[in-house]
Amino acid sequence: MTTSARSATAADFADLATFNALPRVGSPALSPDGSRLVAVVSELAPDGKTWRGALWEIDPKGEAQPRRLTSATKGESGPAFTPDGSLLFLSSRPDPRSDDKDKTGKDKTALWLLPAAGEAREVYRPAGGVEKFAVAADAGTLLLSATAHPTAAFGKEDATKRKERDEAGITAILHEGYPIRYWDSDIGPAYRRPLTTGPVTADSGRIDAADVRDLAPDARSTIEEIIAISPDGRWALYSEQVPVNPSYGDRYNLRVAATDGGSTRVLADEPDHSFVGGTFTPDSTAVITVRVVDSTADSPWYGTLVRIDVATGEITDLTPDFAEEPDSPVVSPTGDAVYFTSSHRGHQPVWRLDLASGDITRLTARGAYTDVIVSPDGSTLYAMGGAVDHPSTPVRLDATAVEQEPVRLPAPGTVSSLPGTLTEVETTVADGRTVRAWLVLPEGASADRPAPLLLWVHGGPVMSWNNWSWRWNWWLMAARGYAVLLPDPALSTGYGHDFVKAGWGRWGAEPYTDLMAITDVTERRDDIDDSRTAAMGGSFGGYMANWIATQTTRFRAIVTHASLWHLDAFTGSTDGSYYWIREMGDPLTQPDRFKDNSPHLYVANIETPMLVIHGDKDYRVPIGEGQRLYFDLLRHGVNAKFLYYPTENHWILTPGNSRIWYETVFAFLAEHVLDEKWKRPELL
Numbered sequence: 001m002t003t004s005a006r007s008a009t010a011a012d013f014a015d016l017a018t019f020n021a022l023p024r025v026g027s028p029a030l031s032p033d034g035s036r037l038v039a040v041v042s043e044l045a046p047d048g049k050t051w052r053g054a055l056w057e058i059d060p061k062g063e064a065q066p067r068r069l070t071s072a073t074k075g076e077s078g079p080a081f082t083p084d085g086s087l088l089f090l091s092s093r094p095d096p097r098s099d100d101k102d103k104t105g106k107d108k109t110a111l112w113l114l115p116a117a118g119e120a121r122e123v124y125r126p127a128g129g130v131e132k133f134a135v136a137a138d139a140g141t142l143l144l145s146a147t148a149h150p151t152a153a154f155g156k157e158d159a160t161k162r163k164e165r166d167e168a169g170i171t172a173i174l175h176e177g178y179p180i181r182y183w184d185s186d187i188g189p190a191y192r193r194p195l196t197t198g199p200v201t202a203d204s205g206r207i208d209a210a211d212v213r214d215l216a217p218d219a220r221s222t223i224e225e226i227i228a229i230s231p232d233g234r235w236a237l238y239s240e241q242v243p244v245n246p247s248y249g250d251r252y253n254l255r256v257a258a259t260d261g262g263s264t265r266v267l268a269d270e271p272d273h274s275f276v277g278g279t280f281t282p283d284s285t286a287v288i289t290v291r292v293v294d295s296t297a298d299s300p301w302y303g304t305l306v307r308i309d310v311a312t313g314e315i316t317d318l319t320p321d322f323a324e325e326p327d328s329p330v331v332s333p334t335g336d337a338v339y340f341t342s343s344h345r346g347h348q349p350v351w352r353l354d355l356a357s358g359d360i361t362r363l364t365a366r367g368a369y370t371d372v373i374v375s376p377d378g379s380t381l382y383a384m385g386g387a388v389d390h391p392s393t394p395v396r397l398d399a400t401a402v403e404q405e406p407v408r409l410p411a412p413g414t415v416s417s418l419p420g421t422l423t424e425v426e427t428t429v430a431d432g433r434t435v436r437a438w439l440v441l442p443e444g445a446s447a448d449r450p451a452p453l454l455l456w457v458h459g460g461p462v463m464s465w466n467n468w469s470w471r472w473n474w475w476l477m478a479a480r481g482y483a484v485l486l487p488d489p490a491l492s493t494g495y496g497h498d499f500v501k502a503g504w505g506r507w508g509a510e511p512y513t514d515l516m517a518i519t520d521v522t523e524r525r526d527d528i529d530d531s532r533t534a535a536m537g538g539s540f541g542g543y544m545a546n547w548i549a550t551q552t553t554r555f556r557a558i559v560t561h562a563s564l565w566h567l568d569a570f571t572g573s574t575d576g577s578y579y580w581i582r583e584m585g586d587p588l589t590q591p592d593r594f595k596d597n598s599p600h601l602y603v604a605n606i607e608t609p610m611l612v613i614h615g616d617k618d619y620r621v622p623i624g625e626g627q628r629l630y631f632d633l634l635r636h637g638v639n640a641k642f643l644y645y646p647t648e649n650h651w652i653l654t655p656g657n658s659r660i661w662y663e664t665v666f667a668f669l670a671e672h673v674l675d676e677k678w679k680r681p682e683l684l
Contacts, residue, residue: 013479037058037060045073128147183575278329279330291306305317339399387467423439451527452483480666533555559669
């Protein structure tokens with residue numbers, strides 16, 4: 001099954017329907033012999049209401065055109081190969097060959113197998129579905145993440161409990177710990193369990209429930225993440241919440257469990273630290289993970305790569321002097337090197353850590369990389385490679401070459417031309433830091449035709465503008481004639497720990513002055529029209545949009561999405577209150593940071609027209625923030641509109657609602673920045 005992999009062009013950004021139809025690629029998986037590379041390609045469903053994932057084969061050599069492998073109405077995700085070359089993946093599509101009369105879990109995500117030759121078949125569908133899975137590289141043993149009710153054994157007892165609750169019409173959840181929500185999901189009443197089962201091959205049948213082992217039957221709600229399984233199949237790695245106190249919140253340790261169910265023990269647990277993600281070394285004797293110093297009111301969190309001996313628990317810091325935040329480590333097949341990514345000055349390079357010498361080498365010159373995979377012979381890396389000016393698509397890299405350009409493999413989702421150009425600007429601020437930004441310039445911007453400017457502040461806040469975004473796409477703005485400034489103010493990653501610390505607990509101070517300083521520099525360019533400017537942002541960027549509105553009238557319009565407004569109220573209503581308190585403190589006992597940084601206290605200063613956007617299912621920045629902001633603006637006579645999404649979360653994820661988001665933003669900016677008549681989107 002093949003489909004054209006046409007590259008997008010600048011014209012595709014001028015029409016929202018065409019843009020929404022562009023394919024998005026992710027989740028690559030490499031076969032054990034290195035001959036096959038498979039990725040998930042998401043495209044619009046036939047009804048245009050959702051994006052649907054399918055598995056595609058990408059030629060690792062870059063010679064053959066991509067080939068579509070699956071096509072299901074429910075879509076597929078999370079591919080991984082077994083040692084015999086079969087492909088496992090997740091899908092909630094029905095199994096047409098199943099004669100199982102027990103329909104429990106029929107709509108849940110199941111584990112499927114696609115052999116090298118033959119048709120895909122379902123191999124396991126527990127009552128609550130499969131969240132994720134990992135395959136032991138050598139042994140083929142499976143590690144599964146699935147949920148069960150805390151008072152029930154995994155399997156039939158859990159299925160019965162679910163059925164009884166459903167038939168009784170009960171949706172209530174009793175919480176005895178924190179957190180209770182996450183992004184847009186309620187936590188509970190079923191909680192995560194780590195499960196293992198024997199190898200699945202092209203010749204094996206469905207997984208028998210009796211052969212599935214629950215490695216933490218008494219963990220209740222404490223399992224944070226199912227992380228990895230050792231290559232030899234002996235050990236499963238997962239993280240566990242360690243309660244400290246309601247103000248501090250939880251930290252996360254690492255536990256290792258024997259996959260035969262024989263034992264489980266804490267592998268790493270340190271006060272004031274958490275452990276995030278990880279992978280086993282090829283000989284299964286050690287774990288490489290990120291150890292994070294937990295944040296406090298005085299200092300942001302900070303991570304380093306560490307090696308943990310499975311037998312002794314001894315921890316060795318591998319990157320004590322590395323200036324940035326290492327992430328997503330993978331180990332070479334010979335165990336001599338660790339590859340990882342980290343934000344760095346508007347990019348997210350791949351780095352190579354030589355374990356013998358401790359030397360760290362930057363392998364990529366520009367762009368942002370995720371999902372790094374090492375070939376079986378250790379000579380080649382595969383990854384998803386994107387940039388501010390190109391979507392993330394599969395690429396090939398030399399495993400040792402310094403600051404190289406990737407080989408982009410033929411795949412859906414590539415872009416051959418854009419409606420503008422990309423450059424950089426920077427300035428030195430009062431405390432001596434250098435603040436930099438990407439500047440997107442529309443076609444034709446010049447001294448004779450200066451472009452209106454849109455300041456777009458990133459979310460996070462501890463992140464940076466370093467990669468393509470399908471959700472927040474600045475090239476759509478460029479296609480409509482706007483220059484877009486994408487700055488990294490204080491709190492941004494990629495500039496060292498002190499750069500983050502400069503804005504820690506001071507959101508209205510250095511982050512704001514950094515943004516104004518880089519905007520000043522940009523507005524002095526002769527291809528920018530400094531009389532026609534606007535500002536916008538989402539999440540932390542939305543907070544900054546609100547703060548900007550209270551501090552200056554220099555912008556003609558402000559768009560604020562999923563934004564923080566009343567910081568005291570936000571403290572207890574967000575899904576991660578403990579994290580927030582560790583930065584801003586307790587509003588009752590440490591009120592100064594709230595008085596200094598809460599935009600709602602300065603609403604009387606706002607004169608700029610504002611478009612407020614919020615989703616009702618947003619648990620990170622709850623809807624009350626948007627409602628209060630809109631009401632405060634109206635009662636103070638501010639020209640304001642409120643774009644409300646009853647069914648969306650922190651992001652706007654469905655194609656139709658995303659299209660309306662852009663149409664409304666375009667119309668609002670056109671009215672106030674371009675002096676055009678307000679044009680209400682037709683379907684609003």
